[in-house]
Amino acid sequence: MKQILGVDIGGTKIRFGVVNENGKVVKDLTVPTKLPLYPYLEEQILELKRVYPNLTGIGIGTRGMVDAETGVITFEKELEGWQGTSVKAQLQAATGLQVEINNDANCAALAEARLGEAKNFRRVICLTVGTGLGGGIIFDGQIVNGTHGGAGEVGHLILYPHGQLCSCGRKGCSEQYVSGSALRRIIKENNLLDSETGEWILPHQLFKMAANGHIVAKAIQEQFLSDFAIIISNLQAILDMDCVVIGGGVSESAEDWWELFLEKIEPLKLKPLEVKRASFGNEAGMLGAAMLLI
Known part of the structure:
Protein backbone atom coordinates (compact mmCIF):
# COMPACT_ATOMS: atom_id res chain seq x y z
CA MET A 1 0.00 0.00 0.00
CA LEU A 110 -7.86 19.46 2.54
CA ALA A 111 -7.85 16.92 5.40
CA GLU A 112 -11.32 18.04 6.52
CA ALA A 113 -12.65 18.05 2.94
CA ARG A 114 -11.27 14.62 2.04
CA LEU A 115 -11.52 12.76 5.36
CA GLY A 116 -13.30 14.88 7.94
CA GLU A 117 -16.41 16.91 8.66
CA ALA A 118 -16.70 18.33 5.13
CA LYS A 119 -16.18 15.17 3.08
CA ASN A 120 -19.73 15.23 1.69
CA PHE A 121 -19.56 18.89 0.58
CA ARG A 122 -18.25 20.31 -2.69
CA ARG A 123 -17.27 23.85 -1.67
CA VAL A 124 -15.56 24.12 1.68
CA ILE A 125 -13.73 26.74 3.71
CA CYS A 126 -11.72 25.68 6.73
CA LEU A 127 -10.84 28.40 9.26
CA THR A 128 -8.10 27.74 11.80
CA VAL A 129 -8.28 29.98 14.85
CA GLY A 130 -4.95 29.62 16.57
CA THR A 131 -2.16 32.11 17.15
CA GLY A 132 -3.49 33.83 14.02
CA LEU A 133 -6.50 33.27 11.77
CA GLY A 134 -5.81 30.96 8.83
CA GLY A 135 -8.05 29.82 6.02
CA GLY A 136 -8.12 27.17 3.33
CA ILE A 137 -10.50 26.97 0.38
CA ILE A 138 -11.34 23.57 -1.16
CA PHE A 139 -13.60 23.50 -4.22
CA ASP A 140 -14.43 20.14 -5.79
CA GLY A 141 -11.67 18.44 -3.83
CA GLN A 142 -8.89 20.81 -4.92
CA ILE A 143 -7.09 23.58 -3.03
CA VAL A 144 -7.74 27.09 -4.36
CA ASN A 145 -4.23 28.58 -4.25
CA GLY A 146 -4.60 31.87 -6.12
CA THR A 147 -2.03 33.43 -8.42
CA HIS A 148 0.71 33.88 -5.82
CA GLY A 149 -0.29 31.25 -3.29
CA GLY A 150 -2.18 33.85 -1.27
CA ALA A 151 -5.78 32.64 -1.60
CA GLY A 152 -7.48 31.83 1.70
CA GLU A 153 -5.54 34.40 3.74
CA VAL A 154 -8.68 35.10 5.74
CA GLY A 155 -6.71 36.57 8.63
CA HIS A 156 -5.73 39.46 6.40
CA LEU A 157 -9.20 40.50 5.34
CA ILE A 158 -9.54 44.01 6.76
CA LEU A 159 -12.27 43.91 9.39
CA TYR A 160 -11.75 47.32 11.03
CA PRO A 161 -10.21 49.93 8.68
CA HIS A 162 -7.47 51.92 10.46
CA GLY A 163 -7.62 49.45 13.37
CA GLN A 164 -4.91 47.41 15.10
CA LEU A 165 -1.56 47.21 13.30
CA CYS A 166 -1.01 43.74 11.81
CA SER A 167 2.28 41.91 11.24
CA CYS A 168 1.63 42.24 7.50
CA GLY A 169 2.06 46.01 7.86
CA ARG A 170 -1.58 46.96 7.34
CA LYS A 171 -4.14 47.99 9.93
CA GLY A 172 -7.37 46.32 11.00
CA CYS A 173 -6.82 42.77 9.71
CA SER A 174 -9.23 40.10 10.92
CA GLU A 175 -6.65 38.15 12.89
CA GLN A 176 -6.05 41.19 15.06
CA TYR A 177 -9.56 40.60 16.43
CA VAL A 178 -10.28 36.90 15.89
CA SER A 179 -7.30 34.78 17.02
CA GLY A 180 -5.52 33.58 20.12
CA SER A 181 -3.08 36.50 19.90
CA ALA A 182 -5.96 38.96 19.66
CA LEU A 183 -7.61 37.48 22.74
CA ARG A 184 -4.35 37.68 24.69
CA ARG A 185 -4.01 41.36 23.77
CA ILE A 186 -7.60 42.08 24.80
CA ILE A 187 -7.15 40.15 28.07
CA LYS A 188 -4.17 42.37 28.97
CA GLU A 189 -6.04 45.52 27.95
CA ASN A 190 -8.78 44.52 30.39
CA ASN A 191 -6.32 43.48 33.11
CA LEU A 192 -7.81 39.99 33.53
CA LEU A 193 -5.55 38.05 35.89
CA ASP A 194 -5.78 34.53 37.24
CA SER A 195 -6.68 34.91 40.92
CA GLU A 196 -4.48 31.97 41.93
CA THR A 197 -1.32 32.55 39.90
CA GLY A 198 -1.47 36.30 39.30
CA GLU A 199 -0.70 35.65 35.61
CA TRP A 200 -2.79 36.78 32.66
CA ILE A 201 -5.66 34.38 32.05
CA LEU A 202 -5.59 32.27 28.87
CA PRO A 203 -8.23 32.41 26.11
CA HIS A 204 -9.85 29.13 27.20
CA GLN A 205 -10.15 30.53 30.73
CA LEU A 206 -11.77 33.65 29.33
CA PHE A 207 -14.52 31.63 27.66
CA LYS A 208 -15.05 29.60 30.82
CA MET A 209 -15.41 32.82 32.82
CA ALA A 210 -17.90 34.13 30.27
CA ALA A 211 -19.93 30.93 30.56
CA ASN A 212 -19.97 31.47 34.34
CA GLY A 213 -21.33 34.99 33.96
CA HIS A 214 -18.21 37.17 34.36
CA ILE A 215 -19.34 40.55 32.96
CA VAL A 216 -16.07 41.65 31.29
CA ALA A 217 -15.37 38.17 29.91
CA LYS A 218 -18.90 38.02 28.49
CA ALA A 219 -18.42 41.38 26.74
CA ILE A 220 -15.11 40.24 25.20
CA GLN A 221 -16.68 36.96 24.06
CA GLU A 222 -19.64 38.81 22.58
CA GLN A 223 -17.39 41.03 20.45
CA PHE A 224 -15.14 38.13 19.45
CA LEU A 225 -18.04 35.98 18.23
CA SER A 226 -19.77 38.89 16.49
CA ASP A 227 -16.56 39.70 14.59
CA PHE A 228 -16.07 36.03 13.71
CA ALA A 229 -19.63 35.77 12.38
CA ILE A 230 -19.11 38.85 10.19
CA ILE A 231 -15.97 37.29 8.69
CA ILE A 232 -17.91 34.15 7.75
CA SER A 233 -20.76 36.22 6.29
CA ASN A 234 -18.32 38.18 4.14
CA LEU A 235 -16.71 34.97 2.90
CA GLN A 236 -20.11 33.57 1.98
CA ALA A 237 -20.93 36.71 -0.01
CA ILE A 238 -17.79 36.19 -2.09
CA LEU A 239 -17.51 32.39 -2.36
CA ASP A 240 -21.00 30.96 -1.68
CA MET A 241 -19.51 27.88 -0.01
CA ASP A 242 -21.75 25.15 1.35
CA CYS A 243 -19.70 24.30 4.45
CA VAL A 244 -17.40 26.08 6.89
CA VAL A 245 -15.22 24.02 9.23
CA ILE A 246 -13.75 25.67 12.32
CA GLY A 247 -10.51 24.32 13.79
CA GLY A 248 -7.37 25.55 15.54
CA GLY A 249 -6.35 25.87 19.17
CA VAL A 250 -9.00 28.42 20.15
CA SER A 251 -11.75 26.13 18.84
CA GLU A 252 -10.78 23.53 21.46
CA SER A 253 -12.79 25.56 23.98
CA ALA A 254 -15.81 25.75 21.67
CA GLU A 255 -18.08 23.82 24.02
CA ASP A 256 -18.30 27.08 26.01
CA TRP A 257 -19.31 29.29 23.07
CA TRP A 258 -20.40 27.20 20.06
CA GLU A 259 -24.17 27.59 20.39
CA LEU A 260 -23.88 31.35 20.85
CA PHE A 261 -21.59 31.49 17.83
CA LEU A 262 -24.17 29.70 15.65
CA GLU A 263 -26.78 32.18 16.86
CA LYS A 264 -24.55 35.06 15.74
CA ILE A 265 -24.07 33.55 12.28
CA GLU A 266 -27.70 32.68 11.58
CA PRO A 267 -29.08 36.19 10.81
CA LEU A 268 -26.04 36.98 8.66
CA LYS A 269 -26.41 34.03 6.29
CA LEU A 270 -27.24 34.92 2.70
CA LYS A 271 -27.85 31.29 1.70
CA PRO A 272 -28.00 27.95 3.56
CA LEU A 273 -24.63 27.16 5.12
CA GLU A 274 -23.36 24.34 7.32
CA VAL A 275 -20.95 25.39 10.08
CA LYS A 276 -19.05 22.50 11.69
CA ARG A 277 -16.28 21.89 14.19
CA ALA A 278 -13.17 20.23 12.76
CA SER A 279 -12.72 16.46 13.07
CA PHE A 280 -8.96 16.63 13.34
CA GLY A 281 -6.92 18.48 15.93
CA ASN A 282 -3.19 19.05 15.64
Missing part, protein backbone atom coordinates in the same frame (compact mmCIF):
# COMPACT_ATOMS: atom_id res chain seq x y z
CA LYS A 2 1.23 3.48 -0.91
CA GLN A 3 2.82 5.45 1.93
CA ILE A 4 3.28 9.20 1.94
CA LEU A 5 5.28 11.29 4.39
CA GLY A 6 3.10 14.18 5.57
CA VAL A 7 4.97 17.10 7.16
CA ASP A 8 3.43 20.00 9.10
CA ILE A 9 5.86 22.87 9.73
CA GLY A 10 4.98 25.31 12.49
CA GLY A 11 6.82 28.06 14.29
CA THR A 12 7.79 25.90 17.27
CA LYS A 13 7.49 22.30 16.08
CA ILE A 14 7.46 20.08 13.00
CA ARG A 15 5.15 17.08 12.85
CA PHE A 16 5.88 14.11 10.57
CA GLY A 17 3.42 11.37 9.74
CA VAL A 18 3.75 8.28 7.56
CA VAL A 19 0.25 8.06 6.07
CA ASN A 20 -1.21 5.30 3.88
CA GLU A 21 -3.57 5.89 0.96
CA ASN A 22 -6.60 5.36 3.19
CA GLY A 23 -5.55 8.26 5.41
CA LYS A 24 -4.36 6.07 8.29
CA VAL A 25 -1.31 7.33 10.19
CA VAL A 26 1.28 4.55 10.46
CA LYS A 27 3.94 6.60 12.26
CA ASP A 28 3.72 9.98 14.01
CA LEU A 29 6.78 11.97 15.11
CA THR A 30 7.16 15.55 16.38
CA VAL A 31 10.43 17.48 16.66
CA PRO A 32 11.16 21.10 17.62
CA THR A 33 11.55 23.62 14.80
CA LYS A 34 15.20 24.64 14.36
CA LEU A 35 16.85 27.27 12.19
CA PRO A 36 18.20 27.34 9.57
CA LEU A 37 15.13 25.33 8.65
CA TYR A 38 15.82 23.73 5.26
CA PRO A 39 18.98 21.70 6.09
CA TYR A 40 17.39 20.56 9.35
CA LEU A 41 14.19 19.53 7.54
CA GLU A 42 16.13 17.60 4.89
CA GLU A 43 18.15 15.79 7.55
CA GLN A 44 14.98 14.69 9.37
CA ILE A 45 13.29 13.53 6.16
CA LEU A 46 16.30 11.55 4.93
CA GLU A 47 16.40 9.70 8.25
CA LEU A 48 12.68 8.87 8.01
CA LYS A 49 13.18 7.74 4.41
CA ARG A 50 15.89 5.37 5.63
CA VAL A 51 13.56 3.91 8.28
CA TYR A 52 10.58 3.76 5.88
CA PRO A 53 12.10 2.83 2.49
CA ASN A 54 8.66 2.29 0.88
CA LEU A 55 7.74 5.98 0.96
CA THR A 56 6.50 7.12 -2.46
CA GLY A 57 6.24 10.87 -1.88
CA ILE A 58 6.44 13.78 0.53
CA GLY A 59 3.69 16.29 1.22
CA ILE A 60 4.51 19.44 3.19
CA GLY A 61 2.26 21.99 4.85
CA THR A 62 4.01 25.10 6.11
CA ARG A 63 3.16 28.43 7.63
CA GLY A 64 3.50 31.35 5.20
CA MET A 65 2.56 31.74 1.55
CA VAL A 66 3.61 29.11 -0.96
CA ASP A 67 3.73 28.97 -4.75
CA ALA A 68 2.34 25.45 -4.98
CA GLU A 69 3.46 24.98 -8.60
CA THR A 70 7.12 25.88 -8.09
CA GLY A 71 7.30 24.84 -4.44
CA VAL A 72 8.89 28.13 -3.34
CA ILE A 73 8.05 29.91 -0.08
CA THR A 74 6.90 33.34 -1.28
CA PHE A 75 6.19 35.03 2.07
CA GLU A 76 7.11 34.13 5.66
CA LYS A 77 8.52 36.59 8.19
CA GLU A 78 8.59 34.53 11.41
CA LEU A 79 10.84 31.64 10.26
CA GLU A 80 14.05 33.46 9.42
CA GLY A 81 15.52 32.40 6.07
CA TRP A 82 12.50 30.29 5.03
CA GLN A 83 11.08 32.88 2.64
CA GLY A 84 12.49 32.32 -0.86
CA THR A 85 13.48 28.68 -0.22
CA SER A 86 12.90 26.34 -3.19
CA VAL A 87 11.69 23.51 -0.99
CA LYS A 88 10.18 21.29 -3.67
CA ALA A 89 13.17 21.30 -6.03
CA GLN A 90 15.74 20.83 -3.27
CA LEU A 91 13.90 18.00 -1.51
CA GLN A 92 13.14 16.16 -4.75
CA ALA A 93 16.84 16.29 -5.62
CA ALA A 94 17.84 15.11 -2.13
CA THR A 95 15.33 12.26 -1.80
CA GLY A 96 14.45 11.21 -5.34
CA LEU A 97 10.75 11.34 -4.33
CA GLN A 98 7.88 13.45 -5.57
CA VAL A 99 7.37 16.46 -3.31
CA GLU A 100 4.32 18.74 -3.02
CA ILE A 101 4.08 21.73 -0.70
CA ASN A 102 1.31 24.11 0.32
CA ASN A 103 0.23 26.44 3.11
CA ASP A 104 -0.57 24.67 6.39
CA ALA A 105 -4.14 26.04 6.62
CA ASN A 106 -4.80 24.81 3.08
CA CYS A 107 -3.55 21.37 4.10
CA ALA A 108 -5.77 21.33 7.19
CA ALA A 109 -8.71 22.25 4.97
CA GLU A 283 -2.83 16.24 13.09
CA ALA A 284 -4.93 18.06 10.44
CA GLY A 285 -1.98 19.82 8.77
CA MET A 286 0.11 16.67 8.60
CA LEU A 287 -2.77 14.57 7.24
CA GLY A 288 -3.67 17.22 4.68
CA ALA A 289 -0.05 17.49 3.59
CA ALA A 290 -0.10 13.75 2.82
CA MET A 291 -3.36 14.27 0.91
CA LEU A 292 -1.48 16.53 -1.52
CA LEU A 293 -0.14 13.32 -3.06
CA ILE A 294 -3.07 10.94 -2.44
